[in-house]
Amino acid sequence: MTEAAKKETPKGLDQGIEVGASSLTGEKIEGVIKSVLDNETGARLKTYVDTCIHCGLCSEACHYYLSHDNDPRYSPVGKVKQTMWEMLRKKGKVSPEFIKKAAVISHTECNLCKRCAMYCPFGIDIAYIMSVVRRIIHRLGVTPLYIQDTAHSHAVTMNQMWVKGDEWPDTLQWQEEEAQDEIPCLRIPLDKEGADIMYSVIAPEPKFQAQLIYQAAVIMDVAGVNWTMPSGIGWDNSDMAMFTGDNELMGRIKRTHYETASRLKVKRIVMGECGHAFRSVYDMGNRWLGWREPPIPIVHAIDFYYELIKSGKIKIAKKYDQPVTLHDPCNVVRGGGLHEKARYVIRAICEELIEMHPNREHNYCCAAGGGVINCGPPYKMTRVHGNKIKAEQLFAAKAKGAKTLVTPCHNCHSGLEDIVHHYEVGLGLKFISDILYEVMEKP
Amino acid sequence: MIDGKAWDWETGQKKIPMSDWRGRFGWVEEPYVSLDGEKVAAIVNTGEEAFNVCVNGDTWERDFDKIWHLRFLPDGCLTALVSDLGEWTVAVDGSPWQNMFGYVWNPLYSRNNGHMAVAVQQDMRYCMALDGKAWNETYANITYFALSGCGTKTAGAVQVVDADSGEIHKFKQGTFSAALQGKAWDTTFVNVWNLTISPDGEHLAAEVRQSLYDYTIAVDGQTWDRVYTCVWEPVFHPTKHHVVAPVRKGGYWMLAQDGEILWDRPFVQLWHQMFSPDGDRIAAVVAPGYGRWTVAIDGLPWKQSFKDMVTDAVFSPNGKRVGALAKEDRSWYVVLDGVPWSNTFDMAWQPVFSPDGEHVAAKIEKNGKFAVALDDHLGPHICDAAWDPIFSPEGDKILLRFIEDNTYYRRVVPVGEFAR
Ligand code: SF4
Numbered sequence: 045m046t047e048a049a050k051k052e053t054p055k056g057l058d059q060g061i062e063v064g065a066s067s068l069t070g071e072k073i074e075g076v077i078k079s080v081l082d083n084e085t086g087a088r089l090k091t092y093v094d095t096c097i098h099c100g101l102c103s104e105a106c107h108y109y110l111s112h113d114n115d116p117r118y119s120p121v122g123k124v125k126q127t128m129w130e131m132l133r134k135k136g137k138v139s140p141e142f143i144k145k146a147a148v149i150s151h152t153e154c155n156l157c158k159r160c161a162m163y164c165p166f167g168i169d170i171a172y173i174m175s176v177v178r179r180i181i182h183r184l185g186v187t188p189l190y191i192q193d194t195a196h197s198h199a200v201t202m203n204q205m206w207v208k209g210d211e212w213p214d215t216l217q218w219q220e221e222e223a224q225d226e227i228p229c230l231r232i233p234l235d236k237e238g239a240d241i242m243y244s245v246i247a248p249e250p251k252f253q254a255q256l257i258y259q260a261a262v263i264m265d266v267a268g269v270n271w272t273m274p275s276g277i278g279w280d281n282s283d284m285a286m287f288t289g290d291n292e293l294m295g296r297i298k299r300t301h302y303e304t305a306s307r308l309k310v311k312r313i314v315m316g317e318c319g320h321a322f323r324s325v326y327d328m329g330n331r332w333l334g335w336r337e338p339p340i341p342i343v344h345a346i347d348f349y350y351e352l353i354k355s356g357k358i359k360i361a362k363k364y365d366q367p368v369t370l371h372d373p374c375n376v377v378r379g380g381g382l383h384e385k386a387r388y389v390i391r392a393i394c395e396e397l398i399e400m401h402p403n404r405e406h407n408y409c410c411a412a413g414g415g416v417i418n419c420g421p422p423y424k425m426t427r428v429h430g431n432k433i434k435a436e437q438l439f440a441a442k443a444k445g446a447k448t449l450v451t452p453c454h455n456c457h458s459g460l461e462d463i464v465h466h467y468e469v470g471l472g473l474k475f476i477s478d479i480l481y482e483v484m485e486k487p
Numbered sequence: 488m489i490d491g492k493a494w495d496w497e498t499g500q501k502k503i504p505m506s507d508w509r510g511r512f513g514w515v516e517e518p519y520v521s522l523d524g525e526k527v528a529a530i531v532n533t534g535e536e537a538f539n540v541c542v543n544g545d546t547w548e549r550d551f552d553k554i555w556h557l558r559f560l561p562d563g564c565l566t567a568l569v570s571d572l573g574e575w576t577v578a579v580d581g582s583p584w585q586n587m588f589g590y591v592w593n594p595l596y597s598r599n600n601g602h603m604a605v606a607v608q609q610d611m612r613y614c615m616a617l618d619g620k621a622w623n624e625t626y627a628n629i630t631y632f633a634l635s636g637c638g639t640k641t642a643g644a645v646q647v648v649d650a651d652s653g654e655i656h657k658f659k660q661g662t663f664s665a666a667l668q669g670k671a672w673d674t675t676f677v678n679v680w681n682l683t684i685s686p687d688g689e690h691l692a693a694e695v696r697q698s699l700y701d702y703t704i705a706v707d708g709q710t711w712d713r714v715y716t717c718v719w720e721p722v723f724h725p726t727k728h729h730v731v732a733p734v735r736k737g738g739y740w741m742l743a744q745d746g747e748i749l750w751d752r753p754f755v756q757l758w759h760q761m762f763s764p765d766g767d768r769i770a771a772v773v774a775p776g777y778g779r780w781t782v783a784i785d786g787l788p789w790k791q792s793f794k795d796m797v798t799d800a801v802f803s804p805n806g807k808r809v810g811a812l813a814k815e816d817r818s819w820y821v822v823l824d825g826v827p828w829s830n831t832f833d834m835a836w837q838p839v840f841s842p843d844g845e846h847v848a849a850k851i852e853k854n855g856k857f858a859v860a861l862d863d864h865l866g867p868h869i870c871d872a873a874w875d876p877i878f879s880p881e882g883d884k885i886l887l888r889f890i891e892d893n894t895y896y897r898r899v900v901p902v903g904e905f906a907r
């Protein structure tokens with residue numbers, strides 16, 4: 045997005061929501077709600093709604109609730125009460141003002157992190173209910189501007205940052221050249237059919253963080269991996285359409301990603317350190333397309349580094365000497381179970397790991413995930429103020445000696461950067477690959 | 488069909504040693520082999536920011552600053568994307584196209600002859616170039632690309648209305664169209680995806696999204712009468728002016744022709760539809776149930792389905808048989824007319840039919856080595872690299888192209904002696 049368009053918009057004046065809502069009629073709202081509820085939700089939503097006893101046990105799970113002095117409006121069930129229950133109770137007869145509020149709540153006050161599902165005695169998945177609200181918001185055309193723009197980028201370019209067709213291979217070739225200054229014969233093999241692994245990333249990497257591609261190339265090269273990257277679409281594994289409720293577009297993006305890998309005849313896809321993308325490829329997008337499991341095995345970077353270190357393909361020259369603390373990203377830990385592998389990797393590459401508490405699948409969300417950070421600057425303070433509890437958690441880890449915060453997820457990384465900065469936590473942030481690249485043995 | 492009549496089907500074996508290549512160059516990239524099997528080539532590094540191509544041991548006359556995407560055309564010409572002093576173009580057998588561009592990518596190759604197209608960026612404007620000649624028109628962006636089967640027409644999804652990122656409402660009015668030979672349709676759409684050009688090169692079809700919710704197929708800018716919640720890639724009939732495409736209704740996929748439902752049986756998924764060469768039959772990859780994959784022919788799915796995926800479906804040249812690849816867990820199967828071979832593989836490539844459809848061969852990988860399998864028999868040529876097998880025009884011989892121990896082999900084997 046251009047700098048001009050990035051001007052802070054006062055809360056409530058999101059042009060995606062405002063302009064979208066201005067053309068809503070009661071009839072349209074009712075029709076869309078009815079259509080989504082009748083045709084797209086089935087027994088799952090009904091069971092959740094019928095089962096909930098309004099006990100509020102889920103409240104303590106939510107970082108927004110905890111960060112807002114236990115304000116019930118921010119409790120998981122409170123968010124459902126303000127959105128889905130009203131839609132159900134009024135049989136879809138809700139006002140455009142209500143829809144605007146529902147758009148803000150579902151898109152910016154819930155990270156779809158699923159922590160609350162662990163606290164509910166019935167395992168009610170509030171994140172799913174919020175996703176249904178977002179689906180309704182999408183169908184009504186009231187999605188917040190920034191994330192809608194990201195979805196449009198996906199739709200045009202099949203990547204989330206409007207990276208054009210020429211910019212992608214050009215960036216890879218530039219990174220290859222840079223890396224050849226360090227390892228003269230290093231290659232980023234493009235479109236190498238029959239390689240073992242296709243490496244895929246998310247679009248912020250070529251756009252702003254090309255060093256991550258450089259580091260990945262060095263890791264692949266040193267480990268002797270037979271790998272490739274596609275020069276055309278399908279290289280971006282991210283999927284903001286999953287979070288805007290544009291399921292059709294989500295499916296299209298995932299199809300492109302998997303069919304690119306299929307065309308390249310690779311046996312596995314390895315993806316960079318991203319959480320939401322992982323959820324989109326191994327759970328949401330593949331299933332919408334009819335693939336119960338990923339058709340081609342997909343390996344998250346944490347799992348891949350674990351494999352490389354454990355098998356001795358990557359050796360550590362000298363461990364990172366600053367004490368680190370590890371943020372467990374929701375989608376790869378609560379969703380993907382990679383917490384012990386992450387610890388194995390961290391212990392292999394760092395002198396000291398200081399656990400933050402709670403941790404592993406109980407860790408607090410970064411408040412950036414679930415597409416919230418992608419709703420842009422207008423909601424930056426929503427997520428920063430909505431995660432005071434995270435700052436407290438980080439301060440506690442710092443008090444025990446942690447100097448560096450490791451976040452193996454792009455959204456977490458950016459979101460925690462804002463939190464560390466705002467609350468002046470004073471921790472440095474790194475991806476695992478930043479440290480791995482630094483400490484590994486290189487030729 | 489590749490016309491292999493003029494190829495050498497008599498010499499049993501030809502060898503090209505490659506063992507000295509590594510010593511001669513900084514590095515040697517992955518090799519490619521011509522369809523007739525007479526040439527093996529690889530991009531080689533010849534110094535700092537200096538690259539060349541080694542073909543049968545000889546290099547092109549001159550180096551380039553960078554070379555990538557080396558591929559043979561069906562007529563045997565060797566092409567690559569090359570750069571010189573910061574500009575890019577295509578080199579054919581070492582000679583660059585006359586026109587240089589800001590960047591070129593997404594090469595497309597004609598199926599049976601020697602045409603080649605690329606996407607072009609020049610001064611941050613976008614178009615395509617075919618055999619060295621760029622479109623007269625340029626656009627703010629180009630996203631999807633097509634080359635006609637005959638190789639003489641190009642098309643792309645092009646941005647015809649300027650919209651900055653962030654202008655979501657303008658975007659929703661429609662900023663994209665499709666251009667055939669550079670000339671865009673008058674109509675605009677929110678999105679245009681997966682273009683295809685008719686066999687005669689005269690018509691262009693594409694998937695379009697008319698709003699964020701309404702999908703349909705457009706042919707020469709005219710949309711079908713009906714909209715759907717989603718559509719996939721359209722395909723032209725080989726001889727008649729019909730277009731078929733998968734469409735989504737009520738959460739299921741069906742096959743539609745010219746806007747009317749053709750296969751009314753609903754599938755959880757349906758894509759990669761294709762006509763038999765005579766146009767009489769249609770096959771498609773389908774999911775008859777959630778997490779089950781197979782091939783349907785004229786709407787009727789094979790009895791056996793597979794867990795992970797089905798891909799690379801193909802009709803035999805006479806249109807009577809259909810082959811495909813299926814995957815379950817880590818095993819790949821070659822499936823013919825619904826029945827999988829007993830052999831399973833770590834990877835398999837699209838099945839290749841003999842001209843009469845009697846025999847089927849496929850390149851496969853097992854335990855890190857490659858081979859060709861014929862009619863469910865693994866050939867004796869286990870090797871480090873292999874290319875798709877090709878049947879002779881009479882169907883009595885099979886051409887094997889492979890590398891073992893740094894030597895490239897071109898071997899012609901009578902079908903009857905293959906497994907011996
Ligand atoms: S942010 Fe997480 S814990 Fe809070 S309501 Fe949403 S899913 Fe539940």
Ligand code: SF4
Pocket residue numbers: 095096097098099100101102103120121163164165166167168
């Ligand atoms: S804990 Fe479960 S049952 Fe209780 S209010 Fe929350 S969602 Fe409802």
